[in-house]
Amino acid sequence: MKTLHRRRFIQTRALAGAAGMGGLVASLGLAWALVAQASHVAIERRGEGWRLYRDEEPILLRGAVGWSRFDALAAAGANAVRVGAQRQHLDQAGRFGLGALVGLPLGLPRVGFDYTDAAKVANQRERIRQLVLELKDHSSVWLWAIGNEPTIFATPQQRETLWKEVNRIAEMIHSLDAHHPVITVVGGEQWKEHLGELDAFCPDLDAVGINAYADMLSLPEALARQGWKRPYLITEFGPRGHWQVERNAWKARLEDHSTAKADFYRQAYEHAVKDRPQCLGSFAFLWGWKMEKTHTWYGMFLEDGSRTAAVDVMTHLWQGRWPTNRCPLLAPVAVTIAATEGGARGDVGTFRPGEILQVRVSVSDPEADALNVTWDLRRDVADDPRVGGDHEPLEPPIAGAVLESSGERARLRLPSSPGRYRVFVYVRDPHGGAATANVPLLCQ
Numbered sequence: 001m002k003t004l005h006r007r008r009f010i011q012t013r014a015l016a017g018a019a020g021m022g023g024l025v026a027s028l029g030l031a032w033a034l035v036a037q038a039s040h041v042a043i044e045r046r047g048e049g050w051r052l053y054r055d056e057e058p059i060l061l062r063g064a065v066g067w068s069r070f071d072a073l074a075a076a077g078a079n080a081v082r083v084g085a086q087r088q089h090l091d092q093a094g095r096f097g098l099g100a101l102v103g104l105p106l107g108l109p110r111v112g113f114d115y116t117d118a119a120k121v122a123n124q125r126e127r128i129r130q131l132v133l134e135l136k137d138h139s140s141v142w143l144w145a146i147g148n149e150p151t152i153f154a155t156p157q158q159r160e161t162l163w164k165e166v167n168r169i170a171e172m173i174h175s176l177d178a179h180h181p182v183i184t185v186v187g188g189e190q191w192k193e194h195l196g197e198l199d200a201f202c203p204d205l206d207a208v209g210i211n212a213y214a215d216m217l218s219l220p221e222a223l224a225r226q227g228w229k230r231p232y233l234i235t236e237f238g239p240r241g242h243w244q245v246e247r248n249a250w251k252a253r254l255e256d257h258s259t260a261k262a263d264f265y266r267q268a269y270e271h272a273v274k275d276r277p278q279c280l281g282s283f284a285f286l287w288g289w290k291m292e293k294t295h296t297w298y299g300m301f302l303e304d305g306s307r308t309a310a311v312d313v314m315t316h317l318w319q320g321r322w323p324t325n326r327c328p329l330l331a332p333v334a335v336t337i338a339a340t341e342g343g344a345r346g347d348v349g350t351f352r353p354g355e356i357l358q359v360r361v362s363v364s365d366p367e368a369d370a371l372n373v374t375w376d377l378r379r380d381v382a383d384d385p386r387v388g389g390d391h392e393p394l395e396p397p398i399a400g401a402v403l404e405s406s407g408e409r410a411r412l413r414l415p416s417s418p419g420r421y422r423v424f425v426y427v428r429d430p431h432g433g434a435a436t437a438n439v440p441l442l443c444q
Helices: 002-018 024-036 069-074 085-095 118-136 156-176 191-201 214-226 258-274 311-318
Strands: 042-046 049-054 057-059 061-066 080-084 099-104 141-146 182-186 206-212 230-236 277-289 329-339 358-365 372-379 404-405 409-413 421-428 435-444
Touching: 002 061, 002 329, 024 069, 061 099, 061 230, 061 409, 069 085, 080 085, 080 277, 085 099, 085 118, 085 206, 099 118, 118 156, 141 156, 141 214, 156 182, 156 191, 156 358, 156 421, 182 191, 182 230, 191 206, 214 230, 214 404, 230 258, 258 277, 258 311, 258 329, 329 421, 329 435, 358 372, 358 435
Parallel strands: 061 080, 061 277, 080 099, 099 141, 141 182, 182 206, 206 230, 230 277
Antiparallel strands: 042 049, 049 057, 329 358, 358 409, 372 421, 404 409, 421 435
16 A cells, blocks of 8 residues: 555656646646645555655654644744644645645544444544545645544453544545554554554554654664564644643642743654654644643643744754744743742642732843733632543633732732632743743642
8 A cells, every 4th residue: 555655656656747738828837736625645664664754755744733823834934734624724834835744533432432443433434434524636635544542441342443433444544545554553552562452453544643742762672572563653842841841849740941941842842753764753732822721731832822942942943043033041940939928838739828928030042032921810620531532621810919020020819718819920031032930839
């Protein structure tokens, strides 16, 4: 199947040449038809590794997961985006010259999808078939991804049944579309253990997509230990995950601030993607923002569209140069907090209900730009049990919590109700760059 992808492109180009020069208009029309139709993508073995080819040209996927700001993504040096199977997203990607890893919906055992239910499985397969037929000739389609982390919380028996159906779907897609490779995406804490299952049950997959966060720093070594010989691509990578960070004395998750996250993007890419012969490329997470444990944990942008240093780092990795104006940079200990009367008692960050706090951020700007600093206080919902990117409602700021703010300092009043809270700081420069940090507080 991999060889067939490339051979059909060569045959198509040969037929175009044989048509001759039947007039300028006809030639331009033929050229447009080739561009507007499906890209011809193949995965081929090269020595001890693998390479991805698009229209016979070798390519490393430089992408992000997202559904907006494709103009900024292309300007940063990316060539691809990971999206769902929606034509409007493919159209938007095409306008900015981006190829797409297209996600196809797959039922999840963790939310009740039963792969022993023949009718449900058949309906799902037909839905995927229709999506592939609808989208396969779109010029932005480069690869298909069957599902996203479908085996989280699945039993071994459920996984075997699921993987066998994934392979049947891969066979079906290949029969419908000989021009685009097919993968599935693994993630969660047990993804390494599932690679052997993919080898056993999914021979028709062209590669595997891996969602990895802190384990990016050991990913190639883990693949070698598991005996994985096939190609891989990183379908998500970003900051340390909420399940991977340290916790404080009362078990609150300690989110890294935006400057530390950006450095982790760099380390992750350089270790698991750059110069790795099995790796076909990667997709940074998330080109945009979302609520997942906090509203700042995974987004490379803030809610208002300000970019964080993760965007700057990926621009440097993709283009070999930094943006003209870089985001503000936070100190290793970015935020300090003290009560106005006597400071914190007991564990650091433990205060009384209604107490007034003095907060300060330590930040600098590479171009010495004037900075605007804002604060808010929110309930801490970082222990929300939902997984796999399932929707989480946005936690709003607590009205009236910020009493005053000036420069790098502010005064906050804690709520009168005991509980867990987080204080957030946002630092913005005049050029759309931002930095953010937060600290959990216990009010008792």
